[in-house]
Amino acid sequence: MLRGRDDECRSVRSLIDDVTSGGGALLLHGEPGSGRTALVGYAHRHAQRCTVLAGSGLAEEAALPYAGLQRLVDPVLDRAAALPEEQRRLLRRALAGDGCPADRRLTLSMAVLGLLGAAARDRPLLVTMDDVDRGDPQTAEVLAFVARRLRPLPVAVLLTAGVTAAVDGIPAYRLRALTEQESAAVLTDRLRSSARPEEADRLPERPAASVLTALAVVGGGNPQALVDLVAVLSPGQWRGEESLPAAPPADGVLGRAYRARLDRLPPETRRVLLLAALDEGGGSGMIRAAGGEVEALAPAEVAGLVRVEPRGVTFPQPLVRTMIAAGAPLADRRAAHRLLAGALVADGQRLRRAMHLAAAATGVDPTLADELEEAAAGGADGWATASAALCWAAELSDDPARSAARLLTAARYAWAGGQPDVARLLLDRLRPACTDPDVRSRADLLLGELELRCGDAAHASARLLAAAAAVAGTDRVLALSGLVRAGEAVCFAGDQYRYAEVGRQASALRRPDDPPATGLMSSLVAGVAATLRGDHERAGPALRRAVVLGGRLTGPAATPTALSCAAAAGLVVAVDGAAHRLADRAAAVARDRGELSMLSRALELRAVAEYWLGRHEAAAETSRDGLRVARATGQVNCANVHLGMLAVLAAVRADRDATLGRIREMGEAPTAGSRPHALAGWALAVLDLADGRHAEAADRLASLARLGTGRGQVLVQVMATPYLVEAAAHLPSRPTATAALAVFDRWASSTASPLRRALSARCHALLAPRGGPEAEQEFQRALRLHPTDAGTFERARTELLFGQELRRRRRPRDARTHLHQAREMFTLLGVGRWAEQATTELRAAGESVGPPDLPAARLLTGQQLRIAELVAEGATNREVAARMFLSTRTVDHHLRNVFHRLGIRSRTELARAFATERHVGLIPDR
Structure with a gap:
């Protein structure tokens, strides 16, 4: 399977499948390793009904006119007898190495076209030339001529070339970089592949997800780079226990391809190109280090390796920079780093200069280590850069204690910059050799935070509590910070009973x-x-x-x-x-x-x-x-909390598909009792409630926490208590809901929040005896307490529930007032399922109700209204996104809400609705 190349494969299949009704051509161009050759192989496998002529451009034959053409058409030269005499003589002369006069090139090109046509008389013909731009230019010119004239013939031509190549008159695809997901799939495909069984024996385990993510970044979206990386990974690297390579191997397939490209450049170009690759700033420092000889980069620019601009040198493909640096000899790299360090003295770029000096160093250098540490302090140049600088400082240190402290800081900086795997590997390097108990305790605090966000939160709380106690005597503020994290961990894992120990330690500090x-x-x-x-x-x-x-x-x-x-x-x-x-x-x-x-x-x-x-x-x-x-x-734990919250929000809107989709995204990671697990349970309970499965909803919500034990998600259950009470109100026995409401009441009454008190009053109304005055009084109190500037959805829910209560007490006229309010608010909020419930209740209360008569200007937000207007005018989602500077996904999301709020199902209905409202003046013309 060619990951990330679906469009290209589709075009290749179409080219071959349609060849009998008329020939055509296709050009695929991209970076080395991007999959051009793999796509040629895909074409060969698909061309079972065709005769295949396959060739490739060779740099060694680039100076031999028509050498590539000779290798390509040699299998069908016997068909040259069908050509006119003049064409046949000229073709044989060119293929024999005698060249072709400039004024006869048209005749020669027509001869090749005729030869391919003759070869395709009995069976369709597929002609492929891989790396056409690497071989002799005369072959490329002839094939381009032929490719533009294939319509009458059953001949398909597939060419591949580098990024700078172009052939006018034929369709072309630029092979894009793979996404992170596609890169991860390439890596796992390679591991499972039987093509290299020794890799499967060496790397038998499924890689850690974090390793796949990191390798996808290192590979730069290049398929060959990913394959080369798999070939050199150790089992420890595959499991995430050892540092990963910073670049694809220089002696891999991709490395050799880039080395071949570089070898064709002049020596001075290669020297300046290495300076540009090692200078991340790409500005004046590199130019001074090159002695102002930026003009030497012209051949590299023509080859598509770099782009030279007034503000500096840039690499169109980041992987090019990596491969140039990785493939250079160590001595050349050190010399280039020294030149760059010298050039940066005048720029005041202290950290970059020190890092170049560190890369050129050959042994310990305490003075340089001190400079790196001082320059990197605070991460002003970026946390990842600062972390790398501290790693250099640790290696250059002659004091093991200083080296350990610097590794710890490097790990902390890596984590701050969102690189937990790098941070964890640095801590793994630090811990075995570190004898300072204070440094080890600080490392445990950082490791505990990593576990809280990315691993086992239950284990994190114990580690954080122990580490906080250990550092309390030397750094009280750090210990308090660790206790805050420990508190987060016990709440996340559902072990709130352990918070008492967190509070006890914090009180002492x-x-x-x-x-x-x-x-x-x-x-x-x-x-x-x-x-x-x-x-x-x-x-x-x-x-x-x-x-x-x-x-x-x-x-x-x-x-x-x-x-x-x-x-x-x-x-x-x-x-x-x-x-x-x-x-x-x-x-x-x-x-x-x-x-x-x-x-x-x-x-x-x-x-x-x-x-x-x-x-x-x-x-x-x-x-x-x-x-x-x-x-x-x-941060898998944080991701699952967000997924849980999205599931709850979708469930509140009664969007079953979105709710279940978000819960499926969590997978099996959330453990029972954890916050994501509780949020998922809450979301499913809301769906149960919307569908009238009250007992199931109540059971789910009651299981979120075990009151009185400190186990489970107490805080999530408090948030969900209004739903628990609403479900329990339909059941004969309500002890769990009554107990949960007592907890909610004590909390709500201690706050100054009108919304919490309104919800408390609504819950008491639902649990009050049916038909008595208490329920009505509590509903009225809830409506008085509901704030007007927030919580519109909850107020609408209260209006709906009060209307239901009044209707069941045979007071339909009073019920309709509240049900109308609920229906209008739900419609304005775009919560269609709840609006339908209000509509059903209104009909049961004796009112004939049609679609909402609110104008679109009231039903939609300002952004939704503008999107709807553009779509009604005929714009596509992509055109709307471009005009409003939004992503297409955001436009899709808003348009679904527009359809939902307006109660329509298609763009045609939307256009009709807007035309009607403009006609009656409900929407002004813009």
Whole structure:
């Protein structure tokens, strides 16, 4: 299977299948290793009904006119007898090496065309020439001429060439780089392939997902690079236990191909090209190191290896830079690094200069190690670069203790930059040789955080608690940070009973004069610990203090970690607006500083805040963003939380397919009792509730936590309590719902949140005796408490449930008032399933109800309205995306919501609806 080449394979099949009704040609061009030769092989396998003539361009014969043509047509030269005498003589002369006069090239080209036509009389003919641009140019010219004149003949021509080659008049495909998923598939395909059984014996295990991701990056989307990497990986690298290669092997198939290209360049071009490849900045430093001789790169530019621009030298394909550096002799690389270091003195680029010197070093150099450490401090040049610099510093150190400390910092920087696998490998290097207990404990804190985000959260909490206790005597702030992470781990894993130990350790570290960032961590832990034991009188003040302190953070103290702590405190104490602002700020700071390790967590908190604020679409978009970040940085636990949140949001909209799809994406990773597992259960329960399966919904929600034991997802169950009560209201026995509501009430009454209190009142109304005054009083109280600026969906749910209650009490006129409100709000929110329920209730209350009579301008958001207008005018989704500077996927998503909200099923209906509303003036003409 040729991964990522579906379009090209389809075109090749079409070219061959249609050959009997008229010939054609196709050009495939791309980088070495991109799959051109594989596609030629695919064509040969598909051409079972054809005679095949196959050739390839050889650089060794590039100076021999028509050498490639001679090898290609030699099998059918006996058909030359059918050619006119003049053409036959000229063809034989050219193929014998006597060349062809310039004024006779047309005749020669017609002779080749006639020869191929004669060879195809009995059976269709497929002609392939791989690497046509590498061989002699005369052959390429003749084949291009022939390829443009095949329509009357049963002949198909398939040519391949490099990226700079072009043949006018025939269709061409540029082979793109493979995606990460396609690259991973190539790697696993190669391992399973019987073509190289020794690889399967050497690498018998399925590779770690993180290894596939990292190799996809190293391979640069080049299929041959990926195959070459598999050939040199050790079992430890395949399992993720050893560092992976930084580049495909220089002696692999791809490396040899690039070396052959480079060998054809002048020596001075190769020298300057190596400088450009080693200079990541690609600017003035390289130009000075080259002595201003950038003109020497002209042959490399013609060959498509580089692009020389006024601001510097760039590589159109990043893999080219990698292969040039990997294939150069060590002595040449060191010399180039020294030149670049000397050229960067005047630029003030201290870190880049030091790294070039480190790459040129041949032994320990404590002075250079110190310079690398100082220049990399704080990751100003990027966390990945800073991590690499600290690795160099560790290698250049003559003191094992300093080397260990620098490796630890390198691991911390790698994690900050979203490279957990690199961080874990550096910690693995550090731990066996490190004898300093303080460094080992700090390494355990970092490893615990990696496990929390990317591995076994239950194991992470124990490691973090032990490591925090070990460093408490030397670094109290670091110990507090570790306890915050330990608290996250016990909550994620559903072991809330262990939070008491987190709170006990944090209490011993608290000081009254702590700065805001430290004080808010202490307050968060104290507040959450009190909340989980039901002591809301102590929890509320501590959590509010954390929120206030978070709002005061400025400058370097306003880290993504500190702001996220404050946001988490805000969510627990139900100050949703403040929590959203803090989480949004945490995400912005994380992006600005490149701290990808914290970005997904900040987005998780922001999505939860948006859920409580009733901004469900915004919450879904935030979770999708968080999911992308989590997957890109290997944070499987964070990814599953975002998937769980997306499942809940889809279920709230009664979108069964989307809900189940998100849950399937989690796979088997979430363990029972974990937060993602609980979110999935909540989502499935909401679907059960929407379908009237009340007992199933109640059972699912009751199982989220075991009240009184501290086990399970207590905080998720509190969020889901309104759904649990609604399901239980239809059942004869309700002890679990009553107990859960008591927990919810104690929390809600300790907050200043009108929404939480409104939900509490609604729950009491649902559990009140049917037909009595208590239910109506509680529903009325809930509607008074519902905020007007947030939670529109929850208010609509209350209106619907109150309307149902009144209708069942045979008060249809009163019921219709609330049911109309619910139906209109659900319609405006685009929640069709709930709007249908309100419609059903209205009909049961004696009202004849048709489609919503609201104009599109009220039903749609501003962006949705603009997309709908463009589609109604006939624009495709791709055209809408281009005009509105959106992705096609975003347009698809909004258009589905437009159809849902307007109750239509096609673009034709959309155009008709807009034409009608413009006619009556409901939508203004633009």
